[in-house]
Amino acid sequence: MSKIDYILNKCIWLLHDAKHLSNLDYLSRIDGEDTAWYFWLKGTKGVYELKLIKVDETSLGEYSNFYLKYYPDFEDEVFETYSCAEQFVRMGDLFEQTNVEIAEEHELCPCCGSSQCEHEHTDKHFVSRSKGIPKLLQRKNLSPELFCIGNIEFEIRDNVLTSMIIATASRLVKYAVNGVLVIGEDGISREIIGKNEIDRNIPGVELCKPFYEFLLEKMLGILSVHSLKQIITKEVGMVVFDCGNGVLNEKASDEVEKVVVKNIFREKYKAIYKLKEYRAAGLHVHKKSLKTFQS
Structure with a gap:
């Protein structure tokens, strides 16, 4: 087990008993995969996924890299900013379209206002929200770049978490070089995205911010790990050109801004x-x- 896996698992174990304080509706470890979780945050219609990509051990410490994904709900305002491929996959059989019932939790007893009473309540209220995640046996059929909105890195030195970095962009833009065609039920092909038109235009910073704040303030905060300094850097970003057959090219563009946020914990x-x-x-x-x- 990597050091970051131990730290994050400890955070999640502690959060499980304090979901009413954590801005978290539900969380789930992804079965069969190391260091990967789904998060259903309050106030967001979709689901976040955090998954470890790689860990590097050096003489100075451990450096880990995660990707951050966001699976939008059909009613999400950002749903239509995803690529046609992502929208089709999200609406298809690869995803769980059922709902999950989440019991409301209260810090204080609803009837007496005490935090230490032993009253039992039979009229529990439940919040219903879309499960909205890939089916377990279908995850391997999803291309790694689908639904990705950013990368998160952790640095651990002498068993101490020293910094965390998230990298994303103001807009995650992809052009369809050859356009996008779909075949209707009548067997006729129709162009829904023209050649060299934008197919993906996701607000990266806007989507990453709720999860990064949750990770920083709630998950790490429950271990009393607090940021001493935050450094934000911005530079010209990259846009992606989808040439078909899995060929993706990148080009620097003034239309997007790369945003990197670094939080330092142990100066x-x-x-x-x-x-x-x-x-x-x-x-x-x-x-x-x-x-x-x-x-």
Whole structure:
């Protein structure tokens, strides 16, 4: 088990007993896959998926990379900003279209207002919301890039979570170079996206923000891991050109902005890391000279 897997699993275990405080309706680990979960957040109609892509162990620490996906509900305002392929897949047989019943949880007893009473209530209220996730046995049939809205990275040094980064874009734009054709029930092909027209135009920052705030404030917060500093960088983003047959090309474009948000949790370890980095480079540094690196 990787260190980040241990940390996130501990967060989720603690959140399970405090869902009414966490802005979370429901969560589920993805069976048969390591370090992957679905999250049904309050106030969002769709479902988020966080899945580990890779973990790198170095002499300085552990670096892990996750993708973040968002499966929109049919009634989601962003549904039509997804590509035609994503919309067709979402509405098809690969997805669970049933509802899940979620019992409402209260911090205080509804009848007496106490937080420590032992009253039993038979008139529990349930919230019904769409399951809206890929069927377990069909996940392998989904292309990895479908529904992806961003990447999240974690850095762990000396068993301490030191930073977290999310990378996305103001708009996640993809052009259909050859257009998009669909065949109707009458067997006739019809063009629904013209050649070189936009097929995907997802608001990346807007969709990533609720989950990143949940991850930062609720999941890590339950372990008393709090951000000391947040750094936001913006630069020219990339648009994707879908040439068909799985060929995707990227090109820098002023029409989109790449956005990277980094939260730093443990700056006080900076001096220790600088010492390791200098030694790894074959340099001799007296410890007293490292005072200037400490916060």
